[in-house]
Amino acid sequence: MAKMTRRNVLSAVSAAVLAPAAARAERRQERRESFEVTRVELFLESLDPAHDGVRLAQLSDLHIGSGVPDGRIISAVNALNEEKPDFAVLTGDFVTSRFDPYERVPQLLERIEPQSWAVLGNHDHWSDASAVTLGLGKANIGVLQNQHTNVRVRGVDLSIIGIDDSTTKNDDVAAAFRGTRQNTSRLVLTHTPACAGKLPAWEDVLCLSGHTHGGQWDVPRLTEGVFKRAGQPWYRGHYRVRGNQLYVNRGIGFGRGTRLPRVNSEPELTLITLRRHEPTMKVVK
Secondary structure: OOOOOHHHHHHHHHHHHHHHHHHHHHHHHHHHHOOEEEEEEEEEOOOOHHHOOOEEEEEOOOOOEOOEOHHHHHHHHHHHHHHOOOEEEEEOOOOOOOOOOOOHHHHHHOOOOOOEEEEOOHHHHHHOHHHHHHHHHHOOEEEOOOEEEEEEEOOEEEEEEEEOOOOOOOOOHHHHHOOOOOOOOEEEEEOOHHHHHHOOOOOOOEEEEOOOHHHOEOOOOHHHHHHHHOOOOOOOEEEEEOOEEEEEOOOOOOOOOOOOOOEOOOOEEEEEEEEEOOOOOEEEO
16 A cells, blocks of 8 residues: 555645546636537528539627637637638627727637628627727728628629618618629628618528527527517527528627626527528528
């Protein structure tokens, strides 16, 4: 039997105390960086045949600063890059307040590898929209404010239409759509999902948004009812709205590791595959 020295006793006690503490710290770090990857197939009759199977990634509501640990954003960006989508989109609320570290916007998002476009959210406007836009530009992310751009994907143009935030009344749908053509591949980005109700009806466009954090606290029936009363009838996942389609991303910010926890609404990276003709949607987690 080994002799029990003072050093041996201290080592044993340290191991007994520190090992569980280290395990708890590791679990806390995993929770802080955790998010769900949601894989979605969306079917559009107006999609150009060349774009059948195009893959894009969506991030939203990063709330860089106190609203989310940097590690979660880095992990989400790494996961996005590993999927190698044709392009990426970011749908607003990059910061929360004017006290957040604007310099972290390009530092964290310049890691995104595919070509990317973004729209601003209500918190970006309430904070410093110019600083956020400048930071996104440094990260080579194009910011669309009531305008559109044509992106060459598989040899055919795909229109990305960016509508500025409607919560802060900076939206101008008519200006954003001006010059686009019906029955072509068109993708709408906007921060607040309620803006989907303002889109031209029955034009078979896909709108991507965020803002709601999936309800933040998602209690069956209760959360949906609260959002409807607040004028936000679409708050998570896929909807059909006046002949168009809407997907509401749950966002990355807030939640575990912050002072605003989520309940039944984990942070989300969405990977969307565009399909032509089929009238249904499939979700695979």
